Amino acid sequence: MADFVTLTKPFSAPRQQRDADFMGMYVFLATETMLFGGLLVLIYAYRVAHPEASFTAARHLKLWIATANTGLLLTSSLAVALAVLFARHGRRRLVGAALLIALMLGLGFLGLKSWEYWQDFEGGLAPGIGPASPLRSQPAALFINLYFVATGLHAVHLIIGLGALIWTSTAVLRRKVRIPNQAIVVEMTGLYWHFVDVVWVFVFPIFYLARG
């Protein structure tokens, strides 16, 4: 099906263009991996330096919300994977539907996450603002600060991903992106969304699960 692809300037064959697009995306995701990798290594270093404080702090986080969110995000990845499959087989409406389901699940994640932030704020965990912190030790407060930084950075990526889902599903349904000729657009959005999902799979245990 790649043979229907519209060629753009530097390319001379559809296959070449498709491979280049994929490779570009993978290189971009490698960059993103190093971005989150650097952050997670730093967090891990603090966990090793302050094990007790990390455990104390982690117990203040809302494990059940995060667990529910993990479920939402993993399911959304399934929906996106199905969208890619439908795109390859030219099922335009199904692509749109699957992407919209993923979008709903992603919005659900964001909603739950916002609610969780609100609870964190009310619980005094926010740095510098809100009610007094229940955490006595500075390293524990630092752990919570890092939690805000890492989940915040993840949320920014998730919002970008939601934007991509909105754009792609609209474009597919309005035939601005033609299926299956331009299935690659769905594949690229899908890869990015999976990446956002995978990052969460690392963020989740390092903050919520390892609580001593």
Added chain:
Amino acid sequence: MNGHLPFWPVAASEHAAKVDALTFWFTLLIVALTAPVFILITVFAFRYRRGSGADRTHRPSGNVLVETSWMVIPFLLALGFFAYAAKLYLDLGQPPANSIVIDVVAKQWMWKFEHPGGQREIDDLHVPAGRDVRLSMISQDVIHSFFVPALRIKQDVLPGRYTSLWFNADRPGVYDLRCAQFCGMDHSLMIGRLVVLSPAQYASWLAEAGGSGDLTSQGKASFDRLGCSGCHAPQSQLRAPSLQGIYGRPAPLEGGRVVIVDDQYLRDSILDPSRDVAAGYQPVMPTYAGEVSQDDLAKLVAYIRSLGDEPAPANPGREPPS
């Protein structure tokens, strides 16, 4: 300017002389490795300039043996120097046991020194020649770096963490002491003098400088004033471990880890007691962060350090109270 052009700094310790020798011989190696490149480039550029009649038949375009030899031989030559340099570097991390310990506090933009006898000085540091001196250093604000060119030594001074440096200056004299890590506006004014005195002169300097009681006894006073003795005195070991003879020895922690009790561990345990709790005790000690000054900390650490010389209690790794 004093007339002559400085080219090589004075060396005021055996270590400095060793570093100089290392630098000198390694420079020779470098020259030996570079000279062929510079000479050959000049010779080739002249000989094979366009229009010269030089023989250009059988042009080579690569040879694995040649490549391997210029990869391996310089590397092996450098490796010997690497081993010696690493040995000198590791030695810097191992101060002799009977060193005089001087506490150093760095802050924007001055150096504060405190001798074991309680003598304090700012920006000048007096030390005896021929004795091992260990500096236990900490910063109150940003990162500084203690640098004495004449000794060829340097160590960053960190906030919140002790670093140490030792030397044995064998030439009496006055040497420059500089902050080497950029520390803000007046970085270049954070300078001082290292005054190396003969042992006799040092003794009389100590007597002159006086000092308000030695650091250890001041530390004992702080220890009592802050209420440390309430729990940590040898006779009241129910809630807290005794500090007799623990300094410099391994201490078992909750969770099975073991640390060597040093300045850093003591400081951390005062400021963040729940971080590394001694095995068999509850984390009941409150934090003293914000309550003890940097000076108090230095005194407390000096006091507990002095307890390290006393005999350890019969059962240092005490069983948990049942």
Added chain:
Amino acid sequence: MTAAPLMSPDERVSYLAAGSTLRSWLLTTDHKRIAILYLISITGFFFVGGAAAGLIRLDLISPTHKLLTNEGYNRAFTMHGVVMVWFFLIPSIPATFGNFLIPLMIGAKDLAFPRLNLLSWYIYVIGGCVTIYVLIVGGVDTGWTFYTPLSTMFANGHVVAAAAAVFIVGFSSILTGLNFIVTVHKLRAPGMTWGRLPIFVWSHYATSLILVLATPVLAVTLALLSADRLFHLGIFDPSLGGDPLLFQHMFWFYSHPAVYIMILPAMGVVSELVSASAHKRLYGYWFVASASLAIAAVGFLVWGHHMFVSGQSRYAGVIFSFLSLVVAVPSAVKVYNWTATLYKGDITFGPPFLFAMAFIGLFTIGGLTGLMLAMLAVDVHVHDTYFVIAHFHYIMVGGAVSGFFGALHFWWPKITGRLYSLVWGRIAAILIFAGFNLTFFPQFILGYLGMPRRYHVYPPEFQVYHVLSSAGASILAVAYLLPFIYLIHSLRHGAPASPNPWGAAGLEWTTPSPPPKDNFRTTPTVTKEAYAYPVAATDEADDG
């Protein structure tokens, strides 16, 4: 090599003639035009950074009588470092010559993602504007290294804005690197196997790997630093449980490989210049090519050698010292191979050859003093002194900037279609070499004597070396300005260049100067290895 069939010049509209409106430049997706946009912008920043350097050197002529306050001096060297590192050196060769030449050298019409390429330039410009803003509102006083907790807790300058500028420009680097990687993998002309790629392309490929993998770590580090400064999160603040050394680890994890981002492209340039000036195949092609990849790989494992006296574990120090010796091997391989290339060559003494020789000389001194710094006990003495300053200027200015000027002189006829004065080119090369050594060699001695870096006020016994250094800097300033005069003069008055004025091998010399909009009339088919000298007369005669 089979180039386009002969045709009259009118049929091949040069990329320069393909539109002359401002819009045709600002919205171009042609890699050659984007390269020109980059060339103009980085030249601007080169002069900004150079002006800061001039201020520093003027101020240091006297140990105590000063032009600047202590604070002003700190801001001057910080701006010098930030501007030169991120707004000149990192993009210098890749974003200009890499951008222009990689598609030409591999026989492609453009980079893989032309619009991304333009976006990368705009991101650079936005980052540049933030830097100019920082400059106007008063600058930063942390040094380009942004060490914590000085930067997070104590500095008065515009730290967050400066960090933002560097953060933004980092994405421009990432996009350029991404584009190069995909282009080299996917857009090589038929017959252009990996073993036929010019070394210039190999070294840009290695550079791109570093750009893509190291830059994001700097981005997250600067983001954490800014968050820490703005909201007092305590990430790098020891009084709140943070660790300032962790900042150094993360900073150097990027910033050491960043040195290779600067020097690898210059090594690629020099490989081309040496081979083309000697009119001979590069000696040890595969060794030189794989050396680039080896440098990129091992370069990720040596960051700790910036921290031997920082308080990191001494055993870690020993390992980093050893790895620093390892990473020197591939650099040495290159220098030896360039020398061997001259053997039995047919050498012409044009400006490119002189710049290449200047590079080899200065880079060799810089590299070997780097080995001295890798020697642990020596580093303890000279760390954070002028010895280090001299060392990395030999690498970055003596190496990378000489490479940049070499590239400018070698490919100028290809880029502009005009020939410049070879005599003036030779004079500039010699002046740069002499001025550079006079500026920076005395700093090795200063460093060993114990003059710390970033010192505004200094002991009077060091004055003689500072005066020598400042004198050299004034020669260097003239030498750097000189090319801009005769090169710009050549734009109007230079003779038109033939497709291959140097008689060099390489696909870029088979297309007209300046190249047509799509680079080649028909996609070339490559049948020979790189550096196939002597260049056949038919190729050299292909100038229409």
